[in-house]
Amino acid sequence: MSAEIVRGVIHRACRLLDAEDWDNFLAICAPGFAYQVVAHSPEIRRDMIWFDQDKDGLKALFEMVPQHLRRIGTLLRHVSVGEIERQADGAWLAISTFQCFHTDQDGRTHLLAVGRYEDRLSIDGSPLLLSRTTRLETRDLGVGSHVPL
């Protein structure tokens, strides 16, 4: 049952991000939520942090999204939740793989990125995301994105 709740939160988080329903996405994030997007560079042989925001930072960033020049279209995150483990501190850790597709206004779809989500969740009471680390396999993101994947 716990695993089902964890899966449900992760799928819901992706659906809310797809819909750019920022308020409801933030509503399932704990007050101390942290969102990182990271990648490993074989060029410099280092792990890199490409996005790093807490909940307040995300809220401010989402408010600025309408001010940005963006490629018209929608994102769709296809997520497959894999391992789910309970941590010593009571939080749940879920490792998922994801594919993020962009569909333009003419209905043409291309694969933007693939990677893994490492989500920490609390499901005691109302289920909440404690943190998300997105580990990208894709490192050439074309024009990039003003929202986290």
Added chain:
Amino acid sequence: MTGRSAQDWNKPPALPASHFTDGRIYRDDAIFAEEQARIFSKVWKIACHESEIPNPGDFRTVEQAGVPLVVVRGEDAAVRTFVNVCSHRGARIVHEASGNAKRFTCFYHLWGYDLRGACVAIPRPDAYEAAGLDKSKLGLRAVRTETRLGLVFINLDDNATPLAEYLGDALEAFEEVLAINDLQVFTYQHATVEANWKEWQETNLDLYHEYMHVALRRTQTNPAAMAERELIVYPNGHIRGGGAGYKANYKDYKGWEGRSDSHALKGLTAADFRFTHLFPNSAMNARGTVMRISTFTPLSTHRTRIEWRGLGPKGQSAEDWKLRSKHYAQYWGPFGRNVPEDLLAAELCEWNFRNGAAKYQLLAREEGMRGQDDGFLRAFYAQWGRMMGRTASDPFGDSKKNG
């Protein structure tokens, strides 16, 4: 006040030749091939930073003008560059983006090369004796390499002018910063953009495009200083922007804390913002606490591969790297505020020039080489024209043909 007829639309603008470009320079295959031969095979480019190859045997693979290269630090600590192609059958030798090697061995027939490029191993060499093949003359193709202030420059032209002469004073905005800070590359990204390389470079050199960055303009920028900043043009098409004393204002960018001078690179304050572009495809930017090196490689008339390296001081704590990564990524990362807009702008112009819907670009702003003057763009195309033996506004000499 009406739209223009096709005839008017297609007619060159009534401007000085230096003040516009003809859209065919972005899509013509012959011009692209000529650019590879006359520009990219002749100029100095930043291949990498020395911190990427700190130890003997460390290498980085890069590319210029479609030529794969391997930059390697030798046992004598000298940095050398070779065309990454085996003398035997033309196979690519080094496939990894970076690494460490005592020698380079081609996967195909195991020919081996030392770090100075000499051919040192040929399996069963006796069979070449009859044909008189001399191993000592089978070394890798060496490429001109010079280092300056930690930057590794390469040039495919054996007869190119020395780097110092090519650069002149163009590095002056970064001389002190690069000299007194012991820097290392801490982040790297690349992107393939669907745009001609000049359309990408226009986005970099067009200061007027700051209007596109709405979030940036409403928060971070410093409008009064922007209007007054000086545009400096050096010989060989290099430019310097930002000017001495130009400062960005970060405190109004919602959700992001200000930048403390305690994290500034030596020789800069946290708010300092400056940039230098070296013709045609190398650039440096500084935003107080971090530096960026940008380079690009044209892939075709309408595809360009861009690389960015972020630099900060060596020997910092994990927390410090996290902070600098954040400062860097806020503007220049793939999820940053600026770079995605710049890339998209280049792509949105490209399609219209590729299919001929757009005919000309206007480079006609004049503000006394201050503020948002188009002087950088005119300087860029002046150098392009010198190297190409064409003008960007009339690349096929139509005005002469048509009298």
